[in-house]
Amino acid sequence: MEAPPNVVTSIMAMKILLSCLLFLCCFPDGWSRCSRSRPPKACGRTMTSNRGTFKSPGFPRPYLTAATHEDKVCTWLITLPYGQGIKLLLYGYDFAFERFRYTAYMDEVQVFRDEMCGEESRIRQYQGNDTEYDVIHIPSNTACIKFFRRTTQNHSHTGFSMSYEAVDDNGECGTNGSSISSQEGYIRSPGYPTASYPQHINCTWVIQAASSQTIQVDFLDFQLSYIYSCDFAPDFVQIGSTNRTYEFKYCDQDTPSTFTSKKNMVWLFFKTGRWRNRGFLAYYKASLLPAAYYLLLASLQTLIPEDFL
Numbered sequence: 099m100e101a102p103p104n105v106v107t108s109i110m111a112m113k114i115l116l117s118c119l120l121f122l123c124c125f126p127d128g129w130s131r132c133s134r135s136r137p138p139k140a141c142g143r144t145m146t147s148n149r150g151t152f153k154s155p156g157f158p159r160p161y162l163t164a165a166t167h168e169d170k171v172c173t174w175l176i177t178l179p180y181g182q183g184i185k186l187l188l189y190g191y192d193f194a195f196e197r198f199r200y201t202a203y204m205d206e207v208q209v210f211r212d213e214m215c216g217e218e219s220r221i222r223q224y225q226g227n228d229t230e231y232d233v234i235h236i237p238s239n240t241a242c243i244k245f246f247r248r249t250t251q252n253h254s255h256t257g258f259s260m261s262y263e264a265v266d267d268n269g270e271c272g273t274n275g276s277s278i279s280s281q282e283g284y285i286r287s288p289g290y291p292t293a294s295y296p297q298h299i300n301c302t303w304v305i306q307a308a309s310s311q312t313i314q315v316d317f318l319d320f321q322l323s324y325i326y327s328c329d330f331a332p333d334f335v336q337i338g339s340t341n342r343t344y345e346f347k348y349c350d351q352d353t354p355s356t357f358t359s360k361k362n363m364v365w366l367f368f369k370t371g372r373w374r375n376r377g378f379l380a381y382y383k384a385s386l387l388p389a390a391y392y393l394l395l396a397s398l399q400t401l402i403p404e405d406f407l
């Protein structure tokens with residue numbers, strides 16, 4: 099006969115309490131051991147610094163089968179201060195898979211845009227192998243990366259290595275008279291990506307770089323309300339290099355192409371009406387080279403026919 103669930107939970111609670119007391123009494127780092135309340139794992143950890151790297155066990159040597167049941171899933175958590183986003187880099191990957199009759203067992207990495215690591219916040223899944231470099235933009239101060247070792251044999255697959263860096267994350271409605279001065283970061287509509295943007299708002303973001311720089315803005319996601327013509331759009335985005343003359347107006351669901359400022363400044367304006375939708379996410383980065391270089395490049399591109407380049 100099985101014990102009723104509440105008895106099981108109270109027995110578990112007792113066990114945790116007892117092991118906590120044991121750790122508190124007997125170990126100098128008792129408190130941190132106790133608050134973790136689970137045995138330490140051989141892989142995965144929590145990272146809180148501005149940048150970091152992490153990799154599959156043994157990388158770049160082939161990873162082995164998990165030694166314990168716990169280590170079948172390695173979990174890395176990134177936790178940064180509020181107002182920061184995460185730029186994650188994956189330098190290729192190589193995972194094993196096994197096929198038994200009609201079932202395939204794939205090792206894989208999953209990326210989540212919060213620390214809950216839940217299905218609904220999963221944004222990437224990698225299986226098999228690829229040598230391409232991938233950038234994952236996470237407009238959130240927390241992220242979760244899980245490595246699943248589902249295969250049962252030791253193969254010769256190297257796994258993965260990743261790094262991350264903190265970038266600015268501007269999720270408020272505009273910069274309210276001041277400006278953003280960081281070299282790279284995210285601008286997103288209020289509520290993005292978990293809720294739709296509010297009705298009837300005007301948001302203005304100003305990005306200001308050093309006088310020799312230009313700023314590039316890439317729209318990574320763009321979902322405003324459907325409309326026949328941008329002229330009548332209740333919600334739209336305008337962007338330009340000065341606040342007096344916006345160079346482009348974007349609406350509907352067409353992801354805008356990359357915008358490069360003519361000067362060291364970007365104005366981005368977002369207006370909504372009575373409709374609602376997911377909104378937008380943009381990634382900006384100030385140029386490493388002086389603005390003059392890009393102007394020269396742009397003028398060369400207009401002079402030389404495209405098929406020549």
Ligand SMILES: *[C@@H]1O[C@H](CO)[C@@H](O)[C@H](O)[C@H]1NC(C)=O
Pocket residue numbers: 192226227
């Ligand atoms: C990489 O994946 C392909 C299938 O996508 C597979 O045929 C190939 O064997 C894999 N390479 C390695 C080194 O596992």
Ligand SMILES: *[C@@H]1O[C@H](CO)[C@@H](O)[C@H](O)[C@H]1NC(C)=O
Pocket residue numbers: 162163250251252
């Ligand atoms: C994989 O290799 C490790 C180290 O050599 C060994 O401990 C482990 O038992 C191996 N696993 C299997 C399934 O053979």
Ligand SMILES: *[C@@H]1O[C@H](CO)[C@@H](O)[C@H](O)[C@H]1NC(C)=O
Pocket residue numbers: 274275
């Ligand atoms: C914007 O700035 C003004 C003054 O600089 C301040 O009074 C106001 O509360 C700010 N609004 C928001 C939404 O932060």
Ligand SMILES: *[C@@H]1O[C@H](CO)[C@@H](O)[C@H](O)[C@H]1NC(C)=O
Pocket residue numbers: 298299300
């Ligand atoms: C947004 O701007 C319009 C004028 O373009 C103005 O009528 C409206 O009151 C503004 N809304 C807010 C919330 O500031």
Ligand SMILES: *[C@@H]1O[C@H](CO)[C@@H](O)[C@H](O)[C@H]1NC(C)=O
Pocket residue numbers: 341342
């Ligand atoms: C444009 O910016 C200038 C200086 O930054 C400011 O004085 C002016 O009020 C702004 N104009 C608008 C329409 O926001």
